[in-house]
Amino acid sequence: MNALINWLDDRTGLKKLMHEALYENIPGGARWRYVWGSTLMFTFTIQVITGLFLWTAYSPSTTTAWESVYYIQNHMQAGWLVRGLHHFSASAMTVLLALHLMQVVIDGAYKAPREINFWLGLILMQIVLGLSLTGYLLPWDQKGYYATQVSTEIMGATPVVGPQLQQLAQGGPQYGHHTLTRFFAMHAGVLPGALIAFIVLHIAVFRRHGITVPDPDRAPATTFWPDQVLKDGIACLAVLGTVLILTIWHHGAELAAPADPSEAYSAARPEWYFLFLFQFLRFEWVEHQGLAFGAIYLPGALMAILAAMPIIGRWKVGHAFNVVFLFVMMVGIIGLTGLALKNDAADPDFQAAVKQAQDDSVRIEELAERPEGIPLEGAVSLLRADPKAQGPRLFARNCAPCHRYNGHDGTGREVVKIVKQKDGTKARIKENATATDLGNFGSPEWIKSVITDFKGTFAELKNVPDKNDKNAVAESSKHFLEGEMANWSSSHAQHWRVKANEQALTDLVAFLHSQGQRRGAPGISDESPKRGRQIFETSKLPVGEFESNCLDCHSLQPIGEDKLLGEIGTGPTLTSYGGERWLREFLDNPGHEKFYGSNNAMPAFGERLTDKELDLLVRWLAGDFE
Amino acid sequence: MSQPHLELHENPPEQPRRGFMTHFFAAGIGLLVGVVPSFAGLAFFLDPIMRKKKEGSGDGFLKMPVSLDALEINGEPQLVKVIMDKVDAWNKFLNQPVGAVYLRRTAKDKVVAFNSRCPHLGCAVDYKPLENHYFCPCHTSTFDDDGKMQNEIPPRDLDTLKVQIRNKTEIWLKFQNFRATTPEKIPVG
Structure with missing residues (x-):
């Protein structure tokens, strides 16, 4: 062994190199305050290792980026672990960078003759932030897509060369395949390469001047190995432990639904360490100065002051100024970050958006796990064609202005209006629905409620004011609330109070439910629907009978039969009631004579939505999805 | 210093x-x-x-797009593409050509199938009708009509595949690839 080492040493000078690397003099002894640089080196090493392995499975294009990350996260051995380590180490690196900078400034390690090394450190900081920014886009999920859009738009606001710069970064006027290939080349090639080059310079210059020791007489001098290495090692272990705990806790890094430029993402936020800048740009007075001021000039000015610290430090109070400046900046950053988090926590719309984003990411996983796999046009097409994902959105846009869905707008948001109060402040108050809640539309409960409590089911209609008299109820609503069906429902309520008629009601409901042929509905030839049909056609109950027959007003063509029961008349047709066919025809034109006819006050959505949208909305309302 | x-x-x-x-x-x-x-x-x-092989459904036999009647007894071997669903990481491709086989009818109700991959290093072999042999353009492996190796370049004969005749004229085949370079026939995947 010794002979081999000597042989190598003769030819390479290995021993001297190792000696220089390990036996750097540390006057005043090993200290915890010196560990930050080493922890940064360590996190960068984690990034290189995990990054190279992730590279072996990542595929940068708009139809494969999300898909390959999904596959890494959910199907590859230890994929979630490697991805989680990469993600949380990136966060750790930003925190350690701030701590390293603070330690350097507080100890005055930026002063002559170490100015150049300080500047090299600032360049390293920019490269690390660049790595964070480019890495955030690579999964091509909604979160990264919309956050990075903001970054490239800011780039486009750069004076003079902005638009060109933005196009160069994006690889074209819009995001596409080349945005990913370019960001990936930056993230995995150019920036890490530059980082390594600058780290070499940074450490070389650091070694030239040695460590900055505030009090050399504190303890006897020692060497880097093993005393400082032990402290550095323990610090690295603590960093690794934190990163591992976060990774395991979150089961790797988050992956939102695949990027969809046509789908707004109200939960968009930058990675947490850029939140301060995000919050800063939300102040109106900042926006008044122009985007370039808040996003480029001001951060640029702060960086310039940081860069000028070695020069400022030469003055008598320069060092004190630098320390106070950095402290104020840190407090500002922490304060703005806290404000951003606080605002978001208090914003119900944002919380609903986050909830919807989470629902989408759960949903896309269900869709991607189906035996058909992910289609070639990408996972986003699965979500676009999914009633469960699209139905609530279509409902919120088209139905929620009047209807509710279990009290909300379909997507989980409350429907509110902003009103000015007497004291001038604005308040959010709940907007009253003007049409019935469709949360359980077409279910047995719904059908039962229409039969037994018609007025209650459609009670929201009384919120529609008359055109001429604000305090009166609109005529169109009166047609419902004081109409024939409302009267029938209240005059027949006595029948349902008879114990012997309970089963009859259940059967009648089951008959109508079965005709809709929704998922989970009883079969049309089951016993209960068959008995229900008897009641529907004959009006005979075990005790008593209906004074007026269902078919006096309604018509119904039973599934699989040619003959129409009753005639198209005063009440809406009950053919396939509550099912996809009924809903589709109804939405197309509720004013058709077979539905509400001249009593109708609902817009015809056949003219407002495309066939595909109508299909998704109807399938969602009818519960036709897995 | x-x-x-x-x-x-x-x-x-x-x-x-x-x-x-x-x-x-x-x-x-x-x-x-x-x-x-x-x-x-x-x-x-x-x-x-480390990935566990997923069990396919059925017996693994695929129906070939040629019928028995289309093959002449002891006639020239027919090159037929094997079409099946292919799972590639997150994508599933339906009805993709995944390989090719030579089919040769040797008797009234008997068909012999060879995988067209050369057992030497995996190139596709050609059938030369004039010489009545299979020839690999990469390293000149040569096999006779029965798939027997004719020179010392390949490590083994052409790989035969299991064939069944169903409903009198349908040719069903169990498609497999085998590891190249080994004297034994070892299935891959």
């Missing part, structure tokens, strides 16, 4: 006991923090060989 502040020390005198523990822990912890991300990455990288 013109470095002003850097002094190189020999190991400074210390109590040997504390010195050993410091060395031990410094090296141990240093090793540990490096091992965790490396091992995680390695486990990730080894995914392809």
Whole structure:
């Protein structure tokens, strides 16, 4: 062994190199305050290792980026672990960078003759932030897509060369395949390469001047190995432990639904360490100065002051100024970050958006796990064609202005209006629905409620004011609330109070439910629907009978039969009631004579939505999805 | 050496006991923090060989697009593409050509099938009707009509595949690839 080492040493000078690397003099002894640089080196090493392995499975294009990350996260051995380590180490690196900078400034390690090394450190900081920014886009999920859009738009606001710069970064006027290939080349090639080059310079210059020791007489001098290495090692272990705990806790890094430029993402936020800048740009007075001021000039000015610290430090109070400046900046950053988090926590719309984003990411996983796999046009097409994902959105846009869905707008948001109060402040108050809640539309409960409590089911209609008299109820609503069906429902309520008629009601409901042929509905030839049909056609109950027959007003063509029961008349047709066919025809034109006819006050959505949208909305309302 | 502040020390005198523990822990912890991300990455990288093979449905036989009647007894072998669903990581491709086989009818109700991959190094072999043999354009492996090797270049004969005749004229085949370079026939995938 010794002979081999000597042989190598003769030819390479290995021993001297190792000696220089390990036996750097540390006057005043090993200290915890010196560990930050080493922890940064360590996190960068984690990034290189995990990054190279992730590279072996990542595929940068708009139809494969999300898909390959999904596959890494959910199907590859230890994929979630490697991805989680990469993600949380990136966060750790930003925190350690701030701590390293603070330690350097507080100890005055930026002063002559170490100015150049300080500047090299600032360049390293920019490269690390660049790595964070480019890495955030690579999964091509909604979160990264919309956050990075903001970054490239800011780039486009750069004076003079902005638009060109933005196009160069994006690889074209819009995001596409080349945005990913370019960001990936930056993230995995150019920036890490530059980082390594600058780290070499940074450490070389650091070694030239040695460590900055505030009090050399504190303890006897020692060497880097093993005393400082032990402290550095323990610090690295603590960093690794934190990163591992976060990774395991979150089961790797988050992956939102695949990027969809046509789908707004109200939960968009930058990675947490850029939140301060995000919050800063939300102040109106900042926006008044122009985007370039808040996003480029001001951060640029702060960086310039940081860069000028070695020069400022030469003055008598320069060092004190630098320390106070950095402290104020840190407090500002922490304060703005806290404000951003606080605002978001208090914003119900944002919380609903986050909830919807989470629902989408759960949903896309269900869709991607189906035996058909992910289609070639990408996972986003699965979500676009999914009633469960699209139905609530279509409902919120088209139905929620009047209807509710279990009290909300379909997507989980409350429907509110902003009103000015007497004291001038604005308040959010709940907007009253003007049409019935469709949360359980077409279910047995719904059908039962229409039969037994018609007025209650459609009670929201009384919120529609008359055109001429604000305090009166609109005529169109009166047609419902004081109409024939409302009267029938209240005059027949006595029948349902008879114990012997309970089963009859259940059967009648089951008959109508079965005709809709929704998922989970009883079969049309089951016993209960068959008995229900008897009641529907004959009006005979075990005790008593209906004074007026269902078919006096309604018509119904039973599934699989040619003959129409009753005639198209005063009440809406009950053919396939509550099912996809009924809903589709109804939405197309509720004013058709077979539905509400001249009593109708609902817009015809056949003219407002495309066939595909109508299909998704109807399938969602009818519960036709897995 | 013109470095002003850097002094190189020999190991400074210390109590040997504390010195050993410091060395031990410094090296141990240093090793540990490096091992965790490396091992995680390695486990990730080894995914392809750790992946359990998914059981396909059915008996694995595929119906070929030619019928028995289309093949002449002891006639020229027919090259037929094998079409099946292919799962590639997150995508599932339906009805993709995944390989090719030579079909040759040797009797009224008997068909012999060869995988067109050369057992030498996996190139596709051609059938030369004039010479009545299979010939690999890569390294000149040659096989006769029965798939027997005619020179010493390939390690084994052409790979035969299981064939069944169903409903009198349908040719069904169990498609498999085999490892190249070995004298034995070892299935892959």
